[in-house]
């Protein structure tokens with residue numbers, strides 16, 4: 001199913017096979033990948049291709065909804081909802097370092113939260129970030145997420161345990177912009 005989300009500056013669209021090289025370029029940056037605790041490390045073009053190849057199946061089975069984020073014809077990142085179960089899902093995002101600091105992740109996350117509550121009918125969205133990633137926490141808090149816990153968890157790229165903060169946003173608490 002093709003679903004495109006348009007925001008003021010961005011288009012969120014389905015990934016295609018031709019995004020793999022750009023994805024690999026973005027994820028080859030240590031400052032990006034070190035924050036993605038489940039990401040295969042190091043990034044390879046093959047694992048980016050495999051990740052993209054499974055997206056349409058995940059979407060059709062209702063397991064995960066992943067959007068490529070495009071700004072001025074350039075794919076700058078990804079925002080997704082995965083771990084779907086019992087009306088819940090998990091929000092995630094990663095962006096090219098060249099695009100940081102311009103509000104793009106906030107804008108894309110807002111659109112995907114609206115999609116998840118309004119179109120998927122979720123009642124609860126969870127998320128989390130490493131304790132040394134305050135920008136991610138700030139994005140979540142702007143959307144109305146509340147921090148609900150912290151834990152020690154394995155980071156694949158870092159090859160070490162990290163402190164992770166967990167967040168939740170209930171649909172009725174969502175402060176729609």
Ligand SMILES: CC(C)(COP(=O)(O)OP(=O)(O)OC[C@H]1O[C@@H](n2cnc3c(N)ncnc32)[C@H](O)[C@@H]1OP(=O)(O)O)[C@@H](O)C(=O)NCCC(=O)NCCS
Pocket residue numbers: 031032033035036092093094095096099100101102103104105106107128129130133134135136138139
């Ligand atoms: C985290 C990430 C998605 C942020 O992307 P971005 O497009 O720069 O985010 P935005 O500009 O929308 O918002 C970042 C917010 O955090 C704030 N911020 C930035 N650095 C900060 C810091 N060190 N401490 C607190 N807040 C910070 C910014 O000021 C901004 O808030 P504002 O809109 O109120 O000014 C991006 O850095 C990234 O892709 N990092 C690598 C992957 C990653 O961390 N993914 C999330 C895993 S949990």
